[in-house]
Amino acid sequence: MKADVQAIGSAQKTTKKRQGHSAQNRFNTKWGLIFLSPWIFGFFVFTLIPIIATLVFSFTNYSPVTPESTVFVGLKNYSDMIADKNVANSFMVTIKYAILALPLSLVFGLLLATIVNSKYLMGKNFFRTIYYMPAMIPVIAAGIIMAGIMNTNTGFINMGLESVGIPGPDWLNSTFWIYPALVLIGLWGLGNLMVTLLAGMQGVAKELYESAEIDGANGYQQYLYITLPLISPVIFYNLTMMIIGAFKYFDLAYVLKNGTGGPAGATNFYNLYLYKNAFQYNLMGFGSAMAWVLFIIVLALTIILFTTSGRWVFYSGGKQ
Amino acid sequence: MNRTKQKNLLDLVTYLLLIAGGVLMLGPFLWMVATSFKLPADQFTHTLIPNPATLENFRNLFSFDLNFPKLFLNSTIISLLTVIGQMLTCAMAAFCFAVVKFRGRGLLFTLLLVTLMIPEQVTLIPNFIIFKWLHLVGTSVPLWLPAFWGGAFGTFLLRQYFLTIPRELVDAARVDGASLWQIFWRIYLPLGKPALAALAIFTFQGAWNDLLHPLVYMPTVPNTTLTVGLAFFQTQLTLGGRFTVLMAGALLSILPLVVVFFFAQKQFIEGIALSGLKR
Numbered sequence: 274m275k276a277d278v279q280a281i282g283s284a285q286k287t288t289k290k291r292q293g294h295s296a297q298n299r300f301n302t303k304w305g306l307i308f309l310s311p312w313i314f315g316f317f318v319f320t321l322i323p324i325i326a327t328l329v330f331s332f333t334n335y336s337p338v339t340p341e342s343t344v345f346v347g348l349k350n351y352s353d354m355i356a357d358k359n360v361a362n363s364f365m366v367t368i369k370y371a372i373l374a375l376p377l378s379l380v381f382g383l384l385l386a387t388i389v390n391s392k393y394l395m396g397k398n399f400f401r402t403i404y405y406m407p408a409m410i411p412v413i414a415a416g417i418i419m420a421g422i423m424n425t426n427t428g429f430i431n432m433g434l435e436s437v438g439i440p441g442p443d444w445l446n447s448t449f450w451i452y453p454a455l456v457l458i459g460l461w462g463l464g465n466l467m468v469t470l471l472a473g474m475q476g477v478a479k480e481l482y483e484s485a486e487i488d489g490a491n492g493y494q495q496y497l498y499i500t501l502p503l504i505s506p507v508i509f510y511n512l513t514m515m516i517i518g519a520f521k522y523f524d525l526a527y528v529l530k531n532g533t534g535g536p537a538g539a540t541n542f543y544n545l546y547l548y549k550n551a552f553q554y555n556l557m558g559f560g561s562a563m564a565w566v567l568f569i570i571v572l573a574l575t576i577i578l579f580t581t582s583g584r585w586v587f588y589s590g591g592k593q
Numbered sequence: 594m595n596r597t598k599q600k601n602l603l604d605l606v607t608y609l610l611l612i613a614g615g616v617l618m619l620g621p622f623l624w625m626v627a628t629s630f631k632l633p634a635d636q637f638t639h640t641l642i643p644n645p646a647t648l649e650n651f652r653n654l655f656s657f658d659l660n661f662p663k664l665f666l667n668s669t670i671i672s673l674l675t676v677i678g679q680m681l682t683c684a685m686a687a688f689c690f691a692v693v694k695f696r697g698r699g700l701l702f703t704l705l706l707v708t709l710m711i712p713e714q715v716t717l718i719p720n721f722i723i724f725k726w727l728h729l730v731g732t733s734v735p736l737w738l739p740a741f742w743g744g745a746f747g748t749f750l751l752r753q754y755f756l757t758i759p760r761e762l763v764d765a766a767r768v769d770g771a772s773l774w775q776i777f778w779r780i781y782l783p784l785g786k787p788a789l790a791a792l793a794i795f796t797f798q799g800a801w802n803d804l805l806h807p808l809v810y811m812p813t814v815p816n817t818t819l820t821v822g823l824a825f826f827q828t829q830l831t832l833g834g835r836f837t838v839l840m841a842g843a844l845l846s847i848l849p850l851v852v853v854f855f856f857a858q859k860q861f862i863e864g865i866a867l868s869g870l871k872r
């Protein structure tokens with residue numbers, strides 16, 4: 274906008290200068306597109322066109338094994354989805370996990386970030402490193418290790434429970450205990466959330482705390498009225514990503530139960546079931562329908578969260 | 594007086610909880626390390642010091658049909674190529690969004706940020722079909738080639754950093770007759786080192802830890818990545834009672850990340866602070 278105004282202004286002075294400007298514009302456009310060319314290519318060929326292609330596939334019975342017998346089947350894949358009990362179950366599994374994991378992760382993540390952000394804490398870097406470590410390793414490795422720790426007969430957790438007289442549950446083979454088990458493993462990898470929240474907290478201007486101190490606000494008040502409101506965009510971003518993450522949940526369910534979705538479908542997460550349909554059963558039409566439903570869910574969640582964020586997220590410098 | 598006592602008690606409780614939590618965080622690692630040095634017969638003993646200690650599990654990793662060195666090599670090559678591709682193309686796009694002004698740039702930037710929210714599942718099936726059509730399924734190409742067409746996360750992270758580089762440098766270089774490519778290559782890339790380092794770590798970690806894509810594009814052991822290989826051998830080895838070997842594999846799969854993290858911790862934290870997000 275500003276450049277336009279300048280261009281008009283200079284056009285009134287001399288036409289020659291105006292030509293210089295548009296030459297500059299053309300030059301910038303050319304070079305800008307050169308710098309962006311890898312991304313633009315990837316965006317069209319591997320993002321935009323595939324999104325549309327997935328939609329088209331979702332109306333067919335496409336299978337990579339028998340591509341020649343592909344026909345349009347209308348909305349059959351979508352009606353199959355509604356009729357498929359496993360799809361309904363995978364929704365329930367995903368939502369059940371999200372309801373359990375989200376509040377716990379957020380509370381513990383905030384608590385942890387607050388503590389390791391404290392200026393009075395000794396050994397800050399030491400604690401940050403230790404709490405971050407489990408988040409850095411492959412989920413596969415984490416799953417393998419935790420499967421050993423949570424083993425019903427030989428694992429350390431049940432050994433600890435039994436030593437105080439509590440019979441240890443069958444963590445990974447019970448349709449009930451598998452969820453606490455997944456949440457516990459998730460909490461082990463809390464470091465990611467801790468680090469993003471910590472970065473948000475460190476972005477809060479020190480002057481705010483200093484002036485609050487002068488006004489007589491205690492630490493608790495400072496946290497409640499300065500820290501929390503100012504990092505609310507970070508909390509909001511993480512909340513959004515965690516909800517979407519539940520619909521992308523895959524690795525841990527795959528490795529703990531070898532992709533079977535067991536026990537009795539309790540780990541048949543939406544994304545895992547999608548993967549199995551598309552790449553194990555070769556039902557790519559059906560998989561595409563599931564992928565588009567996922568896309569719409571993620572889109573809807575994002576839009577809901579962003580349009581309501583004005584009510585509960587604080588942006589410094591007014592609304593954005 | 595009473596207040597300071599209360600405060601000290603609170604401090605003590607906080608430290609105790611932090612340390613207890615830290616033990617819980619480290620415990621599984623210690624158990625993994627210990628188990629990987631135990632004899633298969635001792636795999637479920639509850640001691641943290643292996644007695645007797647053995648290197649047999651690590652030797653078995655190399656002699657088994659799981660071909661661990663190949664898995665390790667595949668993961669390394671894929672991760673390194675991904676890092677190179679992302680650093681180059683994300684930096685190019687970020688340079689454009691930070692420095693080169695033209696009409697329509699704002700729209701393209703919005704488009705880029707929107708792609709952050711697109712779940713990969715919705716593009717995975719057509720991408721698979723494209724790579725299958727190109728006869729590249731079963732090779733590592735589909736795993737690293739997409740890194741060479743940029744990405745929203747890396748571009749955003751680098752752009753935020755590039756914006757902090759004083760614009761006068763560009764103007765001065767233009768006066769001296771430098772081309773935009775030279776400005777990018779000679780000024781922005783060297784000055785952007787901290788952000789590039791952060792991106793390199795994130796990207797390496799993401800590629801190294803990825804499971805879904807290798808499972809789709811390189812599903813057959815042993816020609817696959819560490820993550821797929823480990824997931825496969827988890828069922829194989831636990832059934833065959835070779836849990837100790839599995840732990841040795843897990844340990845080796847974690848090691849490169851731990852090393853990278855300890856050397857580049859500072860860049861890591863700065864990178865997150867810079868973009869305000871973590872993939």
